[in-house]
Amino acid sequence: MSKMIESLNIPRVEVDPVTLQVLGGSFKMIAQEMGMVLYRMSYSSIIRESEDIGAGIVDTMGRQLCESESTPMHVGSIGGNVKGILTRWNLEDIHEGDIFIHNHPYYGTSHSPDIHICLPIFYHGKLISFSCVQAHLLDNGSHTAGMDVDARDVYAETRIYYALKLYEKGQRNEQLWRMILDNVRTPSMNENDLKAMIASARHGIKRFTELIDKYSLETVFSAIEDWMDYSERMLRSAIRKVPDGTYYAEGWLDNDGKNLDKMLKVxxxxxxxxxxxxxxxxxxxDEVYTAFNASFEGTTKTSINYIMHALFLDDDIYHQYIPQNDGMARPVTIIAPKGCIFNPNFPRASFSRFNQANLLADCVMRSLADVxxxxxxxxTSAHIHFxxxxxxxxxxxxxxxxxxxxEGSYGGRCGKDAIDSCDALVANTRNVPIEEIEWHYPLRVERxxxxxxxxxxxxWRGGLGIIRETRFLQEGTVTCEGDRHKEAPKGIFGGADGSSASMTKNPYSEHPISLESKLSDEEFSAGDVLQIRxxxxxGYGxxxxxxxxxxxxxxxxxxxxIEDARESYGVVIDPETMTVDKEATAQLRAG
Structure with a gap:
């Protein structure tokens, strides 16, 4: 009797290597095209320029089949969102033409402003999978505009959409749309971004069903199973090359945004x-009573899955396509005690969760440095200042x-200096051009x-972060989810530590104000400047x-x-000729 594909109850057939490669490339491009549709159609800069999105196809068991090459936190949590939707809906109650909106952080979402749009994919009347897109919308009715640090629970941090149908059997739910848009600060932007997300997911349905038309349902889903098995096999093989053992690293987060003198251990x-x-x-x-918690399914697991791929299956090492899919989760066990910052209890808020995820990935990486x-x-900078x-x-x-x-920076690497001015690890958003900002907002970027x-x-030297100074041209406020103002990135193998971050209000005035890494509605008058470092x-080695x-x-x-070259590197440079004094350098380094 042939093996069955459990999610569809269809026979699993043998797929020849050439067809498998073609289909693997097709899966990847479907997700990439979905992301491109969303970039092109969106109105807000966080999507259109920063590309703070994820897109992919997920099967009816919530397993991720393919993903766009965008922000890892988004694409890694797509499957978890579908699993969350399926806690509320049975498969037989999902119909062609349905469109779900979902953002529940205890049912798969990375954090609540990441809105998930999910369209079921039917083939010859049978539900076979889901086309999914998610993106960070500008505002979702949180306590403070755009984001929230102070929220004590999920009800305070934003509007929660738990597997709601924006469309049912093709009919738009006008009352739900009105409720959503009436409860946000940016209704016109949100509406257009939601429409762009729906268009992106529809494109995914079109491309995926075209692929099935060409190769058959059995062949396509058998290839998907083969690719999952392949990713699992490759990861297990890479893990096996590392010596057995237990390895440890730790780091510290600044605070929870309220208890400013209490650092949080990772x-x-x-x-x-x-x-x-x-x-x-x-x-x-332990979990905290602000929004500075990390949801387990959408953030903690996603962060660890990402660093597994980065450490063990990097493209620069294998020079071949190894997809990030559910197969890679099979060799990995995650232990996060219930009630800790990485596995909070409902209904703790988790809006401001990115710095925890980045420091977690950084610590896992550093724990394996010796082997x-x-x-x-x-x-790495292991942060974002969002x-x-x-x-x-x-x-x-x-x-x-x-x-x-x-953006921040990476640390030095074996054989290579660090990457400057770049999002590190789990963060992967793009720079927003200054022209875009000054065109659309009453802000001026002066540095x-x-x-x-x-x-x-x-x-191999460490990388440099950035310094940015933005002036308000009209009154407004700033809310920030930041970190690493207290602990600097660690050097390894004799390399020096990097430097920490800072934020300053009106840095060149008579009374500059040093700001904490987490702010809620800090008031700025016209002419005030925010400086971010x-x-x-x-350093490495x-x-x-x-x-x-x-x-x-x-x-x-x-x-x-020149002074630091002598003190830190033992290199003597002649200030007149700006050349290395080789003899003096050799003597200094020798002794």
């Missing part, structure tokens, strides 16, 4: 046994909201450049082993100084 114990890996978060901080030295980087600038547009009668993700700190010394990554010519290059590029 503990990662990584255990490798044969071809399996366990990530144990026991010892991490995977060629795969890890030194400490900022909501907002004010009221009296002419339109609604708020303007601009959401900005301020945007690499953080002028000296790079963290190492055989993001962290610089750590002994700085005295760095090529002196590279040190000279760093001095010429203003990444370091």
């Amino acid at each position: 503990c990662t114990t990584t255990t490798i046994k044969d071809d399996t890996i366990t990530i144990d978060l026991t010892g991490s901080a 995977m030295p060629d795969r890890v980087s030194a400490g 900022v909501s600038y907002n004010g009221f547009n009296a002419k339109k009668g609604e708020y303007w909201v601009y959401l900005e993700v301020d 945007y450049e690499l953080n002028p700190e000296i790079v963290a010394p190492g055989k 993001t962290p610089c990554g750590g 002994n700085p005295f082993e760095r090529d002196p010519q590279k040190v000279l290059g760093d001095v010429l590029d203003d990444f370091t100084t």
Whole structure:
């Protein structure tokens, strides 16, 4: 008797290698095209420019089949969202023409402003899968515009849509649409972004059913099973190459946004046994009574799944397509005690959850440094400064909201210097051009450049974050979900630590104000300036082993100084000729 594909109860057939490769590329491109449709059609800069979205196809068991190459936190949580929807709806109650909206952080969503749109895919009258898109909408009725740090529970942080039908059998639910748009600060932007998401998901249905028409239902879904088995097999093989053992790393988050003097611990114990890996978060901080918690399904699991792919199956190592799908979750066990910051109890809020996810991924990576030295980087910025600038547009009668993700940097890597001015790890949003901001909002970006700190010394240097200064042209407020103002990114193997972040209000005035990493509705008058400095990554390896010519290059590029070259790297540079004094350098390094 042939093996059956459980989700569809159809025979699993053998797929030849060439067809398997063709279908694998097709799955990938369907998700990519879905993302492109959303980028092109959206109105808000957080989607159109930052590409803070995810898209893909999910089967009827909630297993992710393919994903767009966009923000890992989005694409990794698509399957969890479908599982969440299926806790409320039986498959037989889902019909062709239905469109679901969902954002419940305890039923799969990464955090509540990430709105999930899900369309069932029917083939010859049979439900076979779901076309899913999700994106961060500008405002969802939270306590403060655009985001929320202070919320004590999910009811305070935003409007919750738990598997609701925007359309039922093709009929638009006008009352639900009105309720949604009447309870946000940016109704026109939200409506157009939601329509763009629906168009994107419909494109996914079109492309996926075209593929089935061409190759047959049995062949396509058998190929999907083959690709899941392949991803699992490749990850198990990569894990098996690492010595068995238990490895530990920790880090500290600034605070929960309210208890400002209490830092929050992140503990990662990584255990490798044969071809399996366990990530144990026991010892991490308890859940908090603000929005600074991380949902388990949508954030914690997604962060760990991402770092598994990055560490073990990086494209630069394998030079072949290894899809991120549900097969990769099979060798991984996650232990997150109920009630900790990475597995909070309902109804704790989890709006501001990204910095926890990034530091978690950073700690897992650093825990494996001794046994995977060629795969890890030194400490990354492991943060985002996710900022909501907002004010009221009296002419339109609604708020303007601009959401900005301020990038950080990576740490040095084996054989390579770090990447500067780049989102690290789980963050993957794009830079919003200054012209876009100044065209649409009463803001002026007066400075945007690499953080002028000296790079963290190492055989391979750390990366530089950014410094950004934005002036309000009318009164407004700022809310920020930030971190790493207190703990700097760690250097490894003798490399120096990087530098931490900061935010300052009116930095060049007589009375500059140092701001905490988390803000809620900080008032800005017309003419006030917000300065943001993001962290610089750590160094990798002994700085005295760095090529002196590279040190000279760093001095010429203003990444370091002549004095620091001598003190940190043991490299003597003649200030007159700007060349390396080889003899003096050799003597200094020798002794």
